[in-house]
Amino acid sequence: MTGGHCAIRGTFFDFLDDPWKHVGQEQDAARFIADGLLVVKDGRIEDFGPFTEVSARRPGLEVTHLPGRILMPGFIDGHIHFPQTRVLGAYGNQLLDWLQNSIFLEELKYNDRDYASQAAEHFFTALLAGGTTTCQAFTTSSPVSTEVFFEEAAKRNMRVISGLTGIDRFAPPEVVISPDDFYKESKRLIERYHRRGRNLYAITPRFAVGCTDAMMDRCRQLKEEHPDCWINTHISENPSEIRTAREHYPDCPDYTSVHEKHGLLGPKFTAGHGVWLSGDEMRRFSKAGAAISFCPLSNLFLGSGLFRLGRAKDPDHPVRLSVGSDMGGGNAFSLVRVLEEAYKVGMCNNTMLDGSVNPREQDLAEAERNKLSPYRAFYLATLGGANSLYLDDILGNFEPGKEADFVALDWNAGQAAMAWHQSLAVGDGGPETMEQAAKLLFGIMAVGDDRNVDETWVAGRRLYKKAAG
Amino acid sequence: MTGGHCAIRGTFFDFLDDPWKHVGQEQDAARFIADGLLVVKDGRIEDFGPFTEVSARRPGLEVTHLPGRILMPGFIDGHIHFPQTRVLGAYGNQLLDWLQNSIFLEELKYNDRDYASQAAEHFFTALLAGGTTTCQAFTTSSPVSTEVFFEEAAKRNMRVISGLTGIDRFAPPEVVISPDDFYKESKRLIERYHRRGRNLYAITPRFAVGCTDAMMDRCRQLKEEHPDCWINTHISENPSEIRTAREHYPDCPDYTSVHEKHGLLGPKFTAGHGVWLSGDEMRRFSKAGAAISFCPLSNLFLGSGLFRLGRAKDPDHPVRLSVGSDMGGGNAFSLVRVLEEAYKVGMCNNTMLDGSVNPREQDLAEAERNKLSPYRAFYLATLGGANSLYLDDILGNFEPGKEADFVALDWNAGQAAMAWHQSLAVGDGGPETMEQAAKLLFGIMAVGDDRNVDETWVAGRRLYKKAAG
Numbered sequence: 001m002t003g004g005h006c007a008i009r010g011t012f013f014d015f016l017d018d019p020w021k022h023v024g025q026e027q028d029a030a031r032f033i034a035d036g037l038l039v040v041k042d043g044r045i046e047d048f049g050p051f052t053e054v055s056a057r058r059p060g061l062e063v064t065h066l067p068g069r070i071l072m073p074g075f076i077d078g079h080i081h082f083p084q085t086r087v088l089g090a091y092g093n094q095l096l097d098w099l100q101n102s103i104f105l106e107e108l109k110y111n112d113r114d115y116a117s118q119a120a121e122h123f124f125t126a127l128l129a130g131g132t133t134t135c136q137a138f139t140t141s142s143p144v145s146t147e148v149f150f151e152e153a154a155k156r157n158m159r160v161i162s163g164l165t166g167i168d169r170f171a172p173p174e175v176v177i178s179p180d181d182f183y184k185e186s187k188r189l190i191e192r193y194h195r196r197g198r199n200l201y202a203i204t205p206r207f208a209v210g211c212t213d214a215m216m217d218r219c220r221q222l223k224e225e226h227p228d229c230w231i232n233t234h235i236s237e238n239p240s241e242i243r244t245a246r247e248h249y250p251d252c253p254d255y256t257s258v259h260e261k262h263g264l265l266g267p268k269f270t271a272g273h274g275v276w277l278s279g280d281e282m283r284r285f286s287k288a289g290a291a292i293s294f295c296p297l298s299n300l301f302l303g304s305g306l307f308r309l310g311r312a313k314d315p316d317h318p319v320r321l322s323v324g325s326d327m328g329g330g331n332a333f334s335l336v337r338v339l340e341e342a343y344k345v346g347m348c349n350n351t352m353l354d355g356s357v358n359p360r361e362q363d364l365a366e367a368e369r370n371k372l373s374p375y376r377a378f379y380l381a382t383l384g385g386a387n388s389l390y391l392d393d394i395l396g397n398f399e400p401g402k403e404a405d406f407v408a409l410d411w412n413a414g415q416a417a418m419a420w421h422q423s424l425a426v427g428d429g430g431p432e433t434m435e436q437a438a439k440l441l442f443g444i445m446a447v448g449d450d451r452n453v454d455e456t457w458v459a460g461r462r463l464y465k466k467a468a469g
Numbered sequence: 470m471t472g473g474h475c476a477i478r479g480t481f482f483d484f485l486d487d488p489w490k491h492v493g494q495e496q497d498a499a500r501f502i503a504d505g506l507l508v509v510k511d512g513r514i515e516d517f518g519p520f521t522e523v524s525a526r527r528p529g530l531e532v533t534h535l536p537g538r539i540l541m542p543g544f545i546d547g548h549i550h551f552p553q554t555r556v557l558g559a560y561g562n563q564l565l566d567w568l569q570n571s572i573f574l575e576e577l578k579y580n581d582r583d584y585a586s587q588a589a590e591h592f593f594t595a596l597l598a599g600g601t602t603t604c605q606a607f608t609t610s611s612p613v614s615t616e617v618f619f620e621e622a623a624k625r626n627m628r629v630i631s632g633l634t635g636i637d638r639f640a641p642p643e644v645v646i647s648p649d650d651f652y653k654e655s656k657r658l659i660e661r662y663h664r665r666g667r668n669l670y671a672i673t674p675r676f677a678v679g680c681t682d683a684m685m686d687r688c689r690q691l692k693e694e695h696p697d698c699w700i701n702t703h704i705s706e707n708p709s710e711i712r713t714a715r716e717h718y719p720d721c722p723d724y725t726s727v728h729e730k731h732g733l734l735g736p737k738f739t740a741g742h743g744v745w746l747s748g749d750e751m752r753r754f755s756k757a758g759a760a761i762s763f764c765p766l767s768n769l770f771l772g773s774g775l776f777r778l779g780r781a782k783d784p785d786h787p788v789r790l791s792v793g794s795d796m797g798g799g800n801a802f803s804l805v806r807v808l809e810e811a812y813k814v815g816m817c818n819n820t821m822l823d824g825s826v827n828p829r830e831q832d833l834a835e836a837e838r839n840k841l842s843p844y845r846a847f848y849l850a851t852l853g854g855a856n857s858l859y860l861d862d863i864l865g866n867f868e869p870g871k872e873a874d875f876v877a878l879d880w881n882a883g884q885a886a887m888a889w890h891q892s893l894a895v896g897d898g899g900p901e902t903m904e905q906a907a908k909l910l911f912g913i914m915a916v917g918d919d920r921n922v923d924e925t926w927v928a929g930r931r932l933y934k935k936a937a938g
Contacts, residue, residue, distance in 0.1 A: 037785075086889050089915030092840060094820055126885040239825035241886070300769075301915070303816025331809070332885055340800070347772025351563055356708035415919050416595040417802055420555050439560075446558030446800050449535060450625065450884050465502050 005041050005059065006460055008067040009051055010408070011430055012036040013437050014073050014381040014397040019375040022314045023368070025268035025377035032398075034179040034436035037063070038071070038100060040404040043157070044460030048062050048398045052210050066408050068430055069454055070437055072135025072378060075335040076385030078293035078322025079232075079272035081138045082162070083107040083116075087121045088328035093161075094207070095238040096303050096420035098329070104175045110145035120152035121393035128156075128464040130334035131453035134406035136161040136232055136270060136293070136322075138204060141177040145184045150193040157459045159395060162191055163202040163405075166219070170244075179214040190226050198403075202230035207237075208245040208258045216262040219342060223264065230389070231264050235271035235292075238304045242276055253444050256281040264459060265290045268390050272324055274312070283317040291320035291388035292378070296325035296341035306345050310353070310369035323380045337379040343445065346370035374442040408455040411440040413466075414448040422445055422455040474510050475929055476527065478520055479535040479877070480899055481505040481908050483542050483866040484852040488844040492837070495844035500866075502589040506532070507540070509873040512626070512928030517867045530772035535877050537899055538923055539906055541847060542866050543602025543874035547749035547762035547791025548741035550607045550700075551631070552576040554587075554592045557797035564707040564798070565639075565678070572797070575820040579614035580829045589621035595841030597625075597933040600873035600922035605701055605739060605762070605791075605858060607673060609644040612654045626928045628864060629870060630699050631672040633658055636679035637689070648683040650674055652691065659695050665773075667928075669871075671699035676706075677714040677727045684733040692733065699858070700733050704740035704761075711745055725750040725780040725886045734759045737859045742767075743781070743794055744774040752786040760789035760857035763849070765810035766855050767795035775814050779838035781821070789857035792849045803919040808846040812914065813863045815839035836877050843911040878925040880909040882935075883917040 019026040035056040039047035039061065047054050055063070057203040083106065090102035126136060129250045139145040139162055146164045153160040159438070163229055166182040167175065177185070186203060194201035203222045205211045211219075223231060236255045245255055252258045258278065259265040267289040274292040285292060294307050312319040323338050324330070330338065349370040355362030386396030394403055412419040425431075425439035443454045456464035481502045488495040501779055506523040508516035508530065515712040517521050523531070535546040552575065559571035579585040596604060608614040615633045622629040623826040636644065636831040646654070655672060664671035672679045672691045680688075692700060705711055707723045714724055721727045725746065746754070748826040754761060763776050781788040791806050793799070799807065818839040822830030855865030863872050894900075894908035912923045925933035 085886060086893060087888055088890060089522035091842070091910065091911045091915070094816070096824075122886065122889050129885040200929040239820065240823070243825060300810075300817065302818040303813070303818070305817065305820065325888075332884055334884065341769075342767035344772070347563070348769065348774065349772070351708065351774065354709070356712060375561070415589065415801055415803065416598040417554060417557055417796075420591050421557060424555060442560045443558065446560070467770075 005061055007031065007040070007063045007065050008038045008066060010036065010069055011038045011437070012071045012072045012398060013441070015045040016397065017018060018384065019379050020315070020318070020369060025152045027194055027434050029266055029379065030434060032437055034432055038398060038404070038406070038458035043404055045398060045400050045402050045404050046331065050401055057059070062194035063351070065453070069408040069410055071406050071408055071429070072270070073382040073395070074407055074456065075131045076322060076389065076395065076458055077127070077132045077268060077290070077325050077335060078385050078388060079324025080135050080293055080327050082123050083119065084328030085119050085126070085138045085147055089301070089331035090328065091210065095241050095304060095329070096244070098302060103328070103365055104171050107140045108174055109308065110140045113148060114146050116145050116148040117152070120148050124152055124156055124158070126333040128456045129453065130336070131407035131448045131456050133407070133458050134391070134395060136202060136230070138206070138232065139163070140165055140166045140366045141167055141182070143189060150199045152337035154197045154199060157198060157369070158462060159198040159200070159391070159405065161200040161232065161389065163232065165204045165206050166215050167206040168215045169210050170210045179212065179218045180386040181343035182215060183218040186222050192227060194226070194229060200230060201226070202232040204232045207241070208249060208255065209241055216258070216264070220263040231269040233259070233271050233414045235259070235274050236276040237273035237301065237399045239252065239276060252316040254278065256284055260284070263394040266423065269306045270389065272320065272326060273304065273307070275299055275307045281314055282314070282319050284469065286317035289320065289434060291322060293322045293324035293388070295324040295326035295344060296345045297329055297332055299336050300341055301331045301344065302329050306348050307374070308349060309342070309346050310349055312368035313369045314366070321380060322388040327368040335381050336445055336452055337449055338383060339372070339445040342377065343372040344381070346372045348399060374438045374445065377432055377445055378441055404457065404460040406455055406457050409444060409452050410454040411444055413454065418447050420445070476506065476509070476530040476532045477535060477540070478532050479505065479538055479907070480525040480911070481507065481540045481541045481867060482847070483608050484819050484848045485852065485866065488842065488848050489784070491840060495842055496847065496903050499844055499903060501906055505871070507867060509929035512873055514867060514869050514871050514873050517869055521906040523585055533667065535801055535924065538877040538879055539900070539909065540875050542851040542864070542876055543876055543925065543927070544600045544850045544866065545791060545858065546596070546601045546794050546804060547739060547857060548761070548764050549604050549794025551592050552579045552609045552614055552798030554588050554595070558770070558800035564710050564773060565713070567771060567798070573640050578608045580611040581607045582613050582617060585614050585617040586621070589617050593625055593627070597803040598922065598935070599805070599919045600876035600878070600925050601802065601920070602796055602876070602925060602927050603628045603860070605671060605699070605919055607634045607675070607701065608632070609637055610644060610651070612658060615658055617729045619668045623666045623668060625932060626667060626671070626930070628667040628860070628874065630669040630671045630701065630858065630920070632673040632701065634673045634675050637681050637684045639679045648681065649689045651684060652687040655691050655928055657886045659698060663695070663698060666847065670695070671697060671701040673701045676703035676710070677717060678710055678725065682798060685727070685733070689732040702726070702728070702740050704743050705745040706742035706770065708745060711900050712804065723747065723750055725753055726747045728840040729753070739858065741795060742773065744768055744776050744778070748780060751781055751783070751788050752783045754788045755786035760787065760791060762793035762857070763811060764795035764799055765814045766799035766807050768803055768814065770800050771798050775817050777818060778811070778815050778841070779818055779835035781931035782838045783835070790849060791857040800869065801919070804850045805839055805914055805921060806918055808841070808850060810916040811846065815841045817932040843914065846914055847910055864879050873926065873929040875926050876922055878913060878921050879923040880921065881919040882915055887912070887916050891934040
């Protein structure tokens with residue numbers, strides 16, 4: 001599919017472990033090779049290590065050199081909405097009104113294959129321009145949008161997770177799908193797309209407010225019949241949404257129990273947001289091996305609230321976490337921008353937990369876990385995301401055998417202030433130590449954006465190169 | 470200084486009033502001319518209106534046409550730190566630690582005229598690339614940095630407010646300045662720079678934690694001796710800072726009373742942040758004619774908290790407001806990015822006030838005032854900022870007689886997703902109605918950044934043009 005051998009030389013940075021497990025010595029979770037060589041064969045990593053070592057044992061390979069860049073595993077977006085591509089950043093509402101006023105009617109357009117195809121072109125182009133090589137995406141309740149999504153991803157040979165997005169209430173009649181039709185169409189789409197090429201299928205109940213008991217039961221049935229499939233949904237995003245969900249599920253004492261009741265909470269289950277999850281719900285997520293996708297751009301843009309990152313990373317009950325753009329509730333495709341906002345949410349939590357506002361809420365350990373260092377941040381965007389999605393056997397770092405998706409980051413690009421800022425961390429020659437590289441990476445997430453993504457490679461092929469300018 | 474006549478044709482958008490005074494009909498506060506002409510003589514606006522009318526009464530002028538752009542008054546940044554240019558977006562700390570660990574030592578470098586001059590080049594270049602034509606800036610406690618700042622601004626003929634930044638405690642010995650030296654140097658700098666060209670002087674006590682009673686008294690004396698000068702400071706940014714300030718001023722029941730006690734709160738007084746001001750303090754700001762600069766990028770980046778925008782805009786006690794980047798606490802120069810974050814802060818407040826979290830805190834009118842429409846947002850960045858700084862007699866909109874600072878916004882620039890997004894609002898021809906233009910402006914603040922600033926003009930001269938790419 002990708003053909004033959006290639007080798008990329010450059011400065012590499014990736015992760016072998018979770019930096020939150022190494023408080024005070026986060027470097028132990030990372031790997032830095034100032035001059036490395038990545039050998040790719042048929043889209044997978046065949047060899048990786050210092051240039052001198054790998055080139056000695058792999059003579060005769062044509063080497064592509066990418067100097068002046070930091071090469072990282074491709075970014076993984078755990079939560080994004082394909083059919084909101086055009087309406088990202090819509091004005092004026094919290095979640096429930098925003099769905100009704102700005103989103104559902106746009107999503108309806110994706111019943112049209114031509115419109116959906118045009119959108120898919122924009123969507124994947126924007127993803128790659130942001131350095132994202134893998135995403136877990138919502139589509140619509142129309143099978144057309146799911147088909148177009150998988151087909152466009154396959155053209156680019158990208159590793160994606162998606163599925164028909166079920167909603168059978170709380171939407172205009174043209175947008176809803178009956179539980180029976182959802183079941184039938186989901187089966188057909190699983191058959192057609194799951195594990196074809198790099199496509200993976202997620203059974204996708206949109207969210208409890210939009211899904212009846214019957215819809216959730218169909219999801220359980222699908223999972224029982226296709227245990228290899230993923231499950232993707234939303235949880236506890238906005239206070240009004242949570243109240244509505246609880247009215248719909250009066251027998252469930254909290255939002256998480258809706259998913260427990262229907263047998264969905266477990267491995268390969270991801271719920272976006274979780275802003276208002278209680279400590280007890282997080283512990284149940286942790287025990288079940290279920291994941292949350294933290295979507296700070298969206299949580300701020302829709303005013304949903306501040307996700308309690310430090311609580312989710314409680315070492316006794318850690319929850320698997322990815323970061324998600326949640327585009328279009330999130331107002332950018334770029335995971336660099338997502339990490340920036342994640343840092344800010346963490347710092348706001350840090351202040352609320354240091355005791356200065358309310359001594360009763362002081363928790364200095366949790367406060368510290370909210371600080372999103374460059375190690376923690378880029379872990380979430382790469383290996384951490386892969387781990388949360390149960391893809392870390394095939395993605396997330398440069399271990400041989402894994403799929404060769406990566407980005408080349410230009411630490412000097414972006415707003416006019418960037419290059420002089422970064423010159424505090426390194427001179428002209430680029431980073432020589434992991435610490436220097438981490439400083440540059442923090443500069444990218446704090447001061448940068450999609451402009452810092454210079455190239456994006458998928459399965460050993462370069463699919464994106466930033467225009468000069 | 471700029472010489473002769475020029476005329477600019479294009480699509481213009483500006484404000485004649487405060488949109489918060491026109492809830493439900495914000496258009497009444499704005500002005501939109503789809504095809505307009507701006508005539509500039511000697512850096513000031515000589516005539517303005519529809520192209521057909523103005524060109525008829527001004528024959529023979531050479532016209533510069535800027536099609537496909539929205540022309541707005543230049544952005545006004547009410548709160549920014551010149552000597553933090555290189556360290557914007559520094560990792561890991563809330564305000565007080567951030568100052569000690571990342572800021573003071575960098576500011577010390579500005580004692581060196583060469584370093585300060587290099588910094589000034591970066592600073593003003595970045596400002597203009599963000600569309601900012603006027604700022605109120607902090608310098609350092611060394612007169613060198615203030616001199617360099619004013620001289621570089623004068624070279625570009627920019628309208629700026631700044632002044633020697635006084636701090637006599639809570640900083641390394643090399644950073645502090647004695648109240649007597651501060652007084653003496655401030656006098657000298659006022660004499661040398663105030664109202665020379667477009668330079669304006671602000672008496673600048675850094676913040677109460679860093680200023681003794683003696684320093685604050687010197688500031689009062691300076692204001693009494695130079696009543697035409699501005700006053701620029703910080704207030705109530707971070708909970709720990711507020712506690713420290715209250716320990717330093719045990720006779721002051723709140724932070725605002727520190728400034729009242731020293732006779733500083735009044736017209737032409739601006740305090741940055743005000744995140745934690747009580748309702749009573751805001752009312753005293755309102756009565757005094759004092760202003761707050763709302764710095765959401767910084768308030769999120771340093772985790773300071775969510776400024777209560779809707780409370781500050783209480784129609785019974787409205788506080789004069791500018792927006793500020795607070796670069797380097799804020800992690801970008803771009804006021805477009807500032808407006809994006811301001812929108813997010815407003816939406817988070819909106820949720821907290823709608824009764825869904827805590828019915829006791831429900832205040833639907835205040836909740837509504839937190840929604841930052843494009844009218845409200847760009848008002849803050851232009852005429853509102855001018856009003857808060859008592860510059861609205863000379864800046865802030867396109868009224869004849871005012872200074873001709875403006876930006877040309879390209880609504881399609883920015884991240885890959887932008888152009889298709891904006892095509893929802895208008896076709897190829899550009900906006901024909903105010904409502905279409907406002908939608909494009911919201912698209913810019915929600916999805917855009919400094920890339921949307923295509924040109925920046927100061928006193929009728931183009932000082933910035935974005936590179937193609």
